[in-house]
Amino acid sequence: MTQTRYYRTxxxxxxxxxxxxxxxxxxxxxxxLQGVVQGRGGLVLGSIIxxxxxxxxxxxxxxxxxxxxxxxxxNSTGQNPTTRSPSSEHLTELPGLTRSLxxxxxxxxxxxxxxxxxxxxxxxxxxxxPYYMGLKRVKEDPYDELDNPNGVIQLGLAENKLSLDLVxxxxxxxxxxxxxxxxxxxxxxxxxxxxxxxxxxxxxxAVAGFMSQVMENAVSFNPSxxxxxxxxxxxxxxxxxxxxxxxxxxxxxxxxxxxxxxxxKWRTGVxxxxxxxxxxxxxxxxxxxxxxxxxxxxxxGMKVRGxxxxxxxxxxxxxxxxxxxxxxxxxxxxxxxxxxxxxxxxGSTLGNEEFVSMAEIVDQEDTDRKRVHIVYGLSKxxxxxxxxxxxxxxxxxxxxxxxxxxxRFSATSAPTQRLLISMLSDTKFVRTFITTxxxxxxxxxxxxxAGLEKMGIKSIKSSGGFYCWADMSGFxxxxxxxxxxxxxxxxxxxxxxxxxxxxxxxxxxxxxFRFCFATLTxxxxxxxxERIQKVLKPVN
Amino acid sequence: xxxxxxxxxxxxxxxxVSKTHGEDSPYFAxxxxxxxxxxxxxxxxxxxxQMGLAENQVSxxxxxxxxxxxSEASSWGKGAPGFRENALFQDYHGLxxxxxxxxxxxxxxxxxRAKFDPDxxxxxxxxxxxxxxxxxxxxxxxxxxxxxxxxxxxxxxxxRWRTSVNIVxxxxxxxxxxxxxxxxxxAAYQSAESMNxxxxxxxxxxxxxxxxxxxxxxxxxxxxxxxxxxxxHLVSDEIYSGSTFSSSEFxxxxxxxxxxGYKDAERVHIVYSLSKxxxxxxxxxxxxxxxxDQVVTTARRxxxxxxxxxxxxxxxxxxxxxxxxxxxxxxxxxxxxxKRYDMIIKGLKKAGIxxxxxxxxxxxxxxxxxxxxxxxxxxxxALWKVILNEVKLNxxxxxxxxxxxxxxFRVCFANMxxxxxxxALERIHKFMEQRKRN
Numbered sequence: 001m002t003q004t005r006y007y008r009t010x011x012x013x014x015x016x017x018x019x020x021x022x023x024x025x026x027x028x029x030x031x032x033l034q035g036v037v038q039g040r041g042g043l044v045l046g047s048i049i050x051x052x053x054x055x056x057x058x059x060x061x062x063x064x065x066x067x068x069x070x071x072x073x074x075n076s077t078g079q080n081p082t083t084r085s086p087s088s089e090h091l092t093e094l095p096g097l098t099r100s101l102x103x104x105x106x107x108x109x110x111x112x113x114x115x116x117x118x119x120x121x122x123x124x125x126x127x128x129x130p131y132y133m134g135l136k137r138v139k140e141d142p143y144d145e146l147d148n149p150n151g152v153i154q155l156g157l158a159e160n161k162l163s164l165d166l167v168x169x170x171x172x173x174x175x176x177x178x179x180x181x182x183x184x185x186x187x188x189x190x191x192x193x194x195x196x197x198x199x200x201x202x203x204x205x206a207v208a209g210f211m212s213q214v215m216e217n218a219v220s221f222n223p224s225x226x227x228x229x230x231x232x233x234x235x236x237x238x239x240x241x242x243x244x245x246x247x248x249x250x251x252x253x254x255x256x257x258x259x260x261x262x263x264x265k266w267r268t269g270v271x272x273x274x275x276x277x278x279x280x281x282x283x284x285x286x287x288x289x290x291x292x293x294x295x296x297x298x299x300x301g302m303k304v305r306g307x308x309x310x311x312x313x314x315x316x317x318x319x320x321x322x323x324x325x326x327x328x329x330x331x332x333x334x335x336x337x338x339x340x341x342x343x344x345x346x347g348s349t350l351g352n353e354e355f356v357s358m359a360e361i362v363d364q365e366d367t368d369r370k371r372v373h374i375v376y377g378l379s380k381x382x383x384x385x386x387x388x389x390x391x392x393x394x395x396x397x398x399x400x401x402x403x404x405x406x407x408r409f410s411a412t413s414a415p416t417q418r419l420l421i422s423m424l425s426d427t428k429f430v431r432t433f434i435t436t437x438x439x440x441x442x443x444x445x446x447x448x449x450a451g452l453e454k455m456g457i458k459s460i461k462s463s464g465g466f467y468c469w470a471d472m473s474g475f476x477x478x479x480x481x482x483x484x485x486x487x488x489x490x491x492x493x494x495x496x497x498x499x500x501x502x503x504x505x506x507x508x509x510x511x512x513f514r515f516c517f518a519t520l521t522x523x524x525x526x527x528x529x530e531r532i533q534k535v536l537k538p539v540n
Numbered sequence: 541x542x543x544x545x546x547x548x549x550x551x552x553x554x555x556x557v558s559k560t561h562g563e564d565s566p567y568f569a570x571x572x573x574x575x576x577x578x579x580x581x582x583x584x585x586x587x588x589x590q591m592g593l594a595e596n597q598v599s600x601x602x603x604x605x606x607x608x609x610x611s612e613a614s615s616w617g618k619g620a621p622g623f624r625e626n627a628l629f630q631d632y633h634g635l636x637x638x639x640x641x642x643x644x645x646x647x648x649x650x651x652x653r654a655k656f657d658p659d660x661x662x663x664x665x666x667x668x669x670x671x672x673x674x675x676x677x678x679x680x681x682x683x684x685x686x687x688x689x690x691x692x693x694x695x696x697x698x699x700r701w702r703t704s705v706n707i708v709x710x711x712x713x714x715x716x717x718x719x720x721x722x723x724x725x726x727a728a729y730q731s732a733e734s735m736n737x738x739x740x741x742x743x744x745x746x747x748x749x750x751x752x753x754x755x756x757x758x759x760x761x762x763x764x765x766x767x768x769x770x771x772x773h774l775v776s777d778e779i780y781s782g783s784t785f786s787s788s789e790f791x792x793x794x795x796x797x798x799x800x801g802y803k804d805a806e807r808v809h810i811v812y813s814l815s816k817x818x819x820x821x822x823x824x825x826x827x828x829x830x831x832x833d834q835v836v837t838t839a840r841r842x843x844x845x846x847x848x849x850x851x852x853x854x855x856x857x858x859x860x861x862x863x864x865x866x867x868x869x870x871x872x873x874x875x876x877x878x879k880r881y882d883m884i885i886k887g888l889k890k891a892g893i894x895x896x897x898x899x900x901x902x903x904x905x906x907x908x909x910x911x912x913x914x915x916x917x918x919x920x921x922a923l924w925k926v927i928l929n930e931v932k933l934n935x936x937x938x939x940x941x942x943x944x945x946x947x948x949f950r951v952c953f954a955n956m957x958x959x960x961x962x963x964a965l966e967r968i969h970k971f972m973e974q975r976k977r978n
Contacts, residue, residue: 159628168623192603193595193955194821230665230824231630234845241702245553246681262844267676267702305553379630386629386850388665398552405561406702409669413849414822 005351160518199228206424214347232377232390234410244305255505306338312464315514347381369395466518473511567940595955596819641860654794667813669846679740690941741773750950752898782817785878805831887965909947
């Protein structure tokens with residue numbers, strides 16, 4: 001029953017075979033935006049009247065605007081009524097924030113006369129996206145085999161529950177000593193006082209070792225080049241602050257992790273330029289596409305400061321091969337920009353391909369290290385998202401110096417570091433955990449893919465991560481984001497299954513969905529399939 | 541024999557290269573000197589004694605005793621119930637039990653004179669993060685916050701660095717014990733206006749760092765009135781609220797709001813943390829308590845960048861919800877801090893040094909202006925260097941706190957043993973004797 005696993009000692013598979021694409025290999029034409037201007041003579045009137053109205057509106061507003069001497073008036077450009085977007089949970093992934101930071105004119109509403117910054121008023125309505133709403137629904141009505149068999153099954157959250165029992169067992173035996181110290185003496189003075197904000201050196205050593213282990217010892221990491229942060233979320237933000245100024249941009253291949261919109265853009269004022277990947281390429285990164293996007297940006301006067309790749313990628317589950325990584329480095333060198341390599345799922349590979357870290361690439365090339373920065377964390381590979389452990393690994397001393405200082409705003413907790421130092425130093429435990437986790441991920445993936453395949457749903461062959469990136473374009477009523485969201489809604493509210501629609505990940509082709517399988521047990525899979533089957537009605 | 545080609549330097553952002561982190565100032569330079577030559581009771585008796593770090597180490601034993609007797613706090617026990625949920629818990633609302641425990645703790649510190657709703661608590665990894673987060677939320681780049689001087693040197697970094705917000709000082713002086721006056725606030729506001737800076741809020745620290753004194757009720761009323769009048773926010777950093785020497789002298793802005801029936805409350809936000817009162821800065825626990833729903837919602841979302849480890853939340857929820865422990869801790873901690881304060885004041889007095897009358901905090905505000913050659917910042921810094929390099933004491937010069945009067949120094953007393961404090965006082969005594977002779 002066990003799949004064979006690709007290990008480092010073998011040569012890579014010659015071909016990546018696609019397990020299926022959306023409706024054949026032909027690229028469908030993307031429906032253009034609905035901004036198509038219509039009308040002929042109407043065109044003139046259609047332009048003049050709105051303009052005129054607009055000017056009158058401005059004039060009216062100007063006359064009735066706040067008099068600076070009148071202290072009772074609000075100073076703000078408006079606040080957003082928060083009632084329609086109740087706060088949701090599991091907020092580390094937040095795709096609703098796709099709008100730029102421009103001062104959105106929101107309907108004024110006095111939740112209080114004193115205003116908050118423009119920077120955030122655009123954010124307040126972030127809870128409307130399918131991503132959020134799905135998570136909320138699961139929280140309100142979570143599936144449970146015994147207590148709530150009709151509840152919503154979660155396939156929209158990239159958590160790995162498959163191997164938590166191993167961690168739990170370790171902790172049950174070792175936690176207390178691990179936090180407070182070995183032997184009979186309990187010592188709070190080891191964890192209570194101020195620690196270096198970028199993490200205890202002992203912990204950096206342990207994390208460097210762990211990173212090496214999950215990457216099958218193909219590369220070693222220098223603890224002194226590590227900055228620890230409270231999760232990978234601030235790691236990405238800190239790097240964005242360090243590498244780009246407000247108004248600059250990063251190139252990011254789509255589809256991408258929805259959280260990047262928040263992490264990269266929100267408080268930094270930095271932009272993301274989408275670099276579309278297509279099903280025809282199995283959503284692999286194309287350097288040509290990067291180049292095109294870079295040039296387009298330049299024409300628009302936008303300064304590109306770097307590329308952000310995820311390897312393994314989320315949601316497609318691709319690994320970047322050596323050749324691509326070298327080409328990427330060449331590209332970055334040519335344009336003199338940075339590379340941020342998000343490798344948070346490096347230890348969650350599915351065994352059919354070789355994982356190569358950006359660190360391994362620059363290991364061999366002595367020059368150009370200064371432009372490479374790696375993000376890692378323990379939320380995925382060690383299943384401990386609650387403990388908030390993220391890593392910035394960089395070869396650039398200036399970035400290291402700045403990131404170290406910035407880590408004060410997002411520092412890891414000392415008792416947690418102590419606990420994990422013990423755990424990660426237990427190499428036997430780590431080895432068992434990593435290999436068991438691989439097996440379980442692989443098994444679950446295979447079952448999920450098989451189940452979907454039986455229903456005619458094909459997916460991209462995944463090489464890493466917790467996801468199945470599936471093509472459901474054959475089942476949407478219209479080949480558009482609207483059609484896709486309709487299907488998502490049906491799956492959630494009728495099928496009671498929460499999956500992530502590709503539009504949340506900015507996928508350029510409608511109809512793709514992300515199914516996370518690492519929150520499921522094997523028993524859940526047939527139930528998931530049954531429910532999806534109920535919902536699907538093929539559209540001709 | 542390869543030809544070396546000069547690589548174009550791949551650039552960094554303005555934020556990365558800016559000096560706003562402030563770490564070149566004497567405040568931080570003193571820490572560095574300590575790091576390089578730290579005093580140790582037995583192994584390095586001639587090292588630098590750290591009196592520039594406001595850490596509370598006087599009550600560790602109480603924490604240790606608690607942890608020893610309550611293993612469920614630091615582990616998940618047999619079968620580890622709740623571990624799975626805890627490990628996966630990354631909800632930015634934070635553990636309800638922990639928020640409840642924090643709300644209760646904050647109420648206890650205020651002697652029950654104010655109530656806190658756990659659903660208004662937003663958790664952050666430390667007060668540093670809380671202050672920055674609030675600044676991001678309340679102000680735009682280029683705007684200004686008014687802050688009374690002298691203030692915590694870290695504000696220059698925490699409030700300005702990534703946010704690009706400006707600080708405009710509200711000058712306070714020794715003539716009235718550095719109290720904040722309406723005239724001073726108005727002057728600061730006008731100053732901001734004249735620089736074309738939009739004032740978005742006023743930030744006070746109560747009890748004050750570095751003064752080591754609580755803000756009086758009348759001043760708090762005036763500050764709130766000022767904020768209402770100008771229609772700006774009021775942030776009250778009450779991180780030292782549990783470190784007052786007597787339970788009755790600290791008045792929280794929450795109490796003022798209560799007496800006003802919470803009118804105007806939506807502009808008020810309180811910052812708190814366990815780093816000082818509970819002596820746990822390594823745990824990274826901070827909170828924002830806001831009376832403004834929109835701020836709470838937004839702060840919660842933004843706290844994704846600075847969540848508290850769920851394991852830590854679990855540990856502290858257990859500890860702080862144990863009423864017996866928390867009541868005893870608050871009381872004992874106060875007594876010990878008070879005792880330390882008396883000790884240092886007496887010792888300084890013997891050496892002929894006066895301090896501002898204080899009633900809270902982990903430090904005292906020492907007046908060395910009589911020792912200055914000239915009443916100028918340069919003389920203060922020269923004196924500071926002498927104290928650091930010759931007397932081997934790291935204390936913080938008032939200029940790093942933006943004090944408008946030279947000669948004042950902040951001296952921390954809670955981050956060392958009593959013996960070490962004695963030694964420090966002896967060194968000061970000797971130093972003063974020497975100066976008298978010269």
